[in-house]
Amino acid sequence: MNHRLAVDLGERSYPIIIGSGLLGADRLRPHLDGRQVLVVSNETIAPLYLDKVLADLHGYRVGQHILRDGEPFKTWDELGGILAALAGIRASRDAVIIALGGGVVGDMSGFAASVWMRGIEFLQIPTTLLAMVDSSVGGKTGVNLPEGKNLVGAFHQPRAVIADLDTLNTLPEREFRAGLAEAIKYGAIVDAGLFEWYERHLDAILARDPMALLEVVKTSCTIKADIVKRDEHEHGDRALLNFGHTFGHAIETLGGYSQHLHGEAVALGMVLAARLSTALKRAPAADSGRLTALIERLGMPTTLPPGFSPAAMVAAMRLDKKVLNDTLRLILWRGIGQADIVPGVPEADILATLSA
Template sequence: MLELNVELGERSYPIFIGDNLLRDSERLGSFLGQNRPVIVTNETIAPLYLDILINTLHEHQPLVFVMPDGEQFKTLQWFERLNAFLLEHHCGRDTCLLALGGGVIGDLTGFVAACYQRGIDFIQIPTTLLSQVDSSVGGKTAVNHPLGKNMIGAFYQPQAVFIDNRVLNTLPSKEFAAGMAEVVKYGLIYDADLFARLEQHSDEIKAQHPQLLPQVIHRCCEIKAQIVAQDEKEAGLRALLNLGHTFGHAIEAHMGYGQWLHGEAVAAGMVLAAKLAVMRGWLSEQELTRIVTLLVNYDLPTSAPEQMSCQDFIAHMRKDKKNKAGRIRFILPTAFGRCELIDDVSEAELDTLFSR
């Protein structure tokens, strides 16, 4: 088993990566203590892994809340429903929520944990590659609004993250590919060696090599933990983790949440960011080709939706959380393993970008 920590003082917590962690009653139980567990999951994950987790925690007599599966359900309505469930079952501050699912479950459960009775414990048990390498780590919790993705939320850290390698065995290939977009992102923003390893071992990683894939997941979590430890609330450095997300969130919002998977939108967004970097002379055409080729090798889209115009993008990007003083801010790669945050992109530059 692999283990690392997110170092945030009194809010520090461990990340465990290994096989059959869903069955580790001793380790899971140690984070529950006397707390009352409530498992939050969705209709896709429940038939696969809910009974395993219930059996693991049977001594704690967990409650279960099951919601529909999909980004379109990460809303204030389902936030309210989970809060109502907790109230109906007389859950107090000694409750611990267990987020058993992907990014939607983790984000919504964490936001409820941050707000219910002004804060209760929660544990992340991510079941998608994307949530394992990204959304389960770092304490970003939120729900979507029709006018913007993740616009209503809080920074709230979990007690622990349990990444069970075995759950990826049932992950659809399309979801696995979406997770790889975030993995590629880490290579671009922070670790050129990771990017090269993703190029060299794409077949083994796609086949979920039992040693290689957990090491890749560990490296991604390690990078994010290091960044979050330095900038928990995205005052500066952490914003670099949003490479591809300014464009990607615009795609998700415009196309309708759930029409494009988050990772798919981020992949297309990374290509747009790289093209913008090429236009500025920060990346070469050859480097852009490497990025596009790698994303294609992991079965990801590399073009924005044809029906989206430059003005469509701008309208959505004006609502991005990174913006300051009304200026849209972008993360652009300047080399493999290095990115910069900029706010001086003109509409004319964007017009040129989308006409390429």
């Protein structure tokens, strides 16, 4: 059964279509105005699903660009390859980029679309759980620098998001679990009942039960679409979606973007944010314990790996995009389902949590 949602942004509104059998079913044409299309994928996903996408593009002038797979390749050099491919098909302002892959493919394709001729359309076809529940929705695009994650980018909303749950059948277990951490985040910051649902249904989700997966993606997209509608450019509520991310991005940066998957780093970051909230007497220790237990059931670490210096972590966190006037703002919580933006947390408290 297919499900359709909408991200309501006035003239820039777009649909999110979730279901099975969506690729190769002529779902793309309603979202393509021009006749030029560049399909961007990566070396892992292209052999699996590129042919199905191309089958829907008969009659278009189609180019392909295949990225190397993984966060270490979310770079300026790889972005330049996408732009060169657009030049290669003589892409005009009515060209469309189709992003077929996970978060790296989607972020880089969206950023390329935002700067080509000062902005062209792009279409998200997420093939990882993390991209389906988070990165494909909301228009955040960008590339990484050695100094920090996503420091260069733009807000550029997609034309549509088409999430074919069948693509999750080929997703490696480690990446599946990492994506699930981002979905659990929505319960942690918005809905205590949803968090409890994850506690009760985690085994079915890990078994990739189709109805459970539909519920995970549908619920996550519904919550994110509502938040993006209220705060598209992250001036307020949308920042709450970064629960665990300030810690997590620092973990990714210090690991050279190769030690931890994004979802793994965010999972550990959420645990650290919850523990810091407890240390600051903002939240009950029992809720921190429940989050830690759920992350452990995912098989993910809940303490900093050896060799990660607390001082280096704080230094990396100071390059986070939520820093204002040289003051670090963290997303903390008052317990499950209740998150806040908290400026001016004493550095000594952060270091103590990281050292524990």
